[in-house]
Amino acid sequence: MDTQFDTTSPRIITSPLDPWRDVPDSRSNLTKLVTSNAPTVDKITALACFLQLTGQTSQTDQWERLLEIAAIDIGVARMLEPHVDALGILAEAGHDAPDPHSAWGVYAADLPTHRVTVTEDGDQTLLIGEKAWCSLATELSHAIVIADGSDGNRACAVNLRHPRVKPETGGWPSLGLKEIPSGSVTFDRAPATSVGPPNWYLDRSSFAWGGIRVAACWFGGALGMARKAGHLHSRRTGASPMGDMQLGQLDAEIFAVRTVLSQVAGAADGDEEFSRAHAWKLALRVRNTVYRSVQRIQLLSRELAGPAALTGDAAFAKADADLTVYLSQHHGPRDEAALGENLCAESDLDEL
Missing domain, CATH: 2.40.110.10 (Butyryl-CoA Dehydrogenase, subunit A, domain 2)
Incomplete structure (x- = not known):
């Protein structure tokens, strides 16, 4: 197996105009690693090595690579995401990279x-x-x-x-x-x-980028469902105006999320220095947008795929169940209220 990830592979975030419907090749090295029966620690460390994920990896590359893993198996992305987070925290605090065999x-x-x-x-x-x-x-x-x-x-x-x-x-x-x-x-x-001084963990601007990394995993899971649903629809015989409508709705929703993530990726990896407050306000906007869109993509994917996928396709049914639990960990209305509170506070400052 090749030991390096193909960094020229299609980009979902940085190239939002490119097609999104291609189902990952089951014979690809990435798919084989994600779907292997390796123990958890071995799978995490193998994927981190293969995808070249370190404490110095750009936010955009983290989001892109975790998104593609989630499109194959949300559970594996959920395993790897905190490991990537920890590597970044350690590096940012000035610690040496941990043992590559640690998870x-x-x-x-x-x-x-x-x-x-x-x-x-x-x-x-x-x-x-x-x-x-x-x-x-x-x-x-x-x-x-x-x-x-x-x-x-x-x-x-x-x-x-x-x-x-x-x-x-x-x-x-x-x-x-x-x-x-x-x-x-x-x-x-x-x-x-x-690791770092008191209160440092929450006060970092990169804490906000980590929140978006999780949202990228949500989107990856929904994208995997949409790809499978689109593939099933394309194989149906006869006209299906309702299915065509749902596919069009999926495409528009997916494009919107890709565009949002592309915009904020430029900010996260750009030259501008963000305060924690400014970065977190961006994260709240992005997470809330992605959360609502992913819920709709999940619903549309179920409707387009039909009951046969939920009852006869183990990977599709697993993705649906995994995504439901993963999304439930979002703070939802509390985050939306926090964003509104921040905006009101800014207005009050402007009036002083």
Whole structure:
């Protein structure tokens, strides 16, 4: 197998006028890696290597490559996305690149009932408490955990295989993203390494670009469904005006998302220095737009493909279930309200 990804392959984001309907070749090296039965850590590290994803990879390339993975299998994109996030966080904080055979998660969920605090014991940084929604904690090797410190929130790198780190091993009944169990993890004075200064993790402008990276994965999953639905429609015999209409609606919706992502990719990788507030306002606009469009693309794809795809095509049915769960993790109306609040605050400042 070739060890490098073909960087000249069609670009969904940076070339929004190019065709989108081509179904990935099942014999391609990327498809073989995504659909392999390799253990989670091996699959993550192999894909990161093949796709040349490092802590220095441009935002646009991250979004493009994760999008194409999600179009093949949303669950695999959901595995890889936090690893890419962690690589970028470590690089931005000035840390050396981690062992290429390590696979990382980022655990930032903040629930009142599940809190992790960070404390210092001599020259050692220790984590104490329980963190919720820790995806793949029983399988990954490392994670960046956001913990509460006396001086603010702290990002801490931790070895998930340390004996003082205890992931929950209970059931994960979800039908969507069933290969991404997301239980809690207990840290019993687990040793860790601080990554960046206090409050740095949330204050970075790149935190916003990471939010868009997740939205690109949503879109990739919806694009995969749309490709399959379009392929099924093209093979039908006889006229199908309703199907043609749905395909046209899909095309317009997909073009709109591609255009939005293309515009913000230029901003994320451009020369302009964005403040965290400015970048996050862009992220809220993009995430909300992509979220609503992806919901519609998912619905149109189901209607165009018909019940036979949902009941007889395992990959299509899995994509539908995976995407439903993935989208449910979006903050939806709260993010829309946050965007409106930011805009009102700007208006108030303009009047001063």
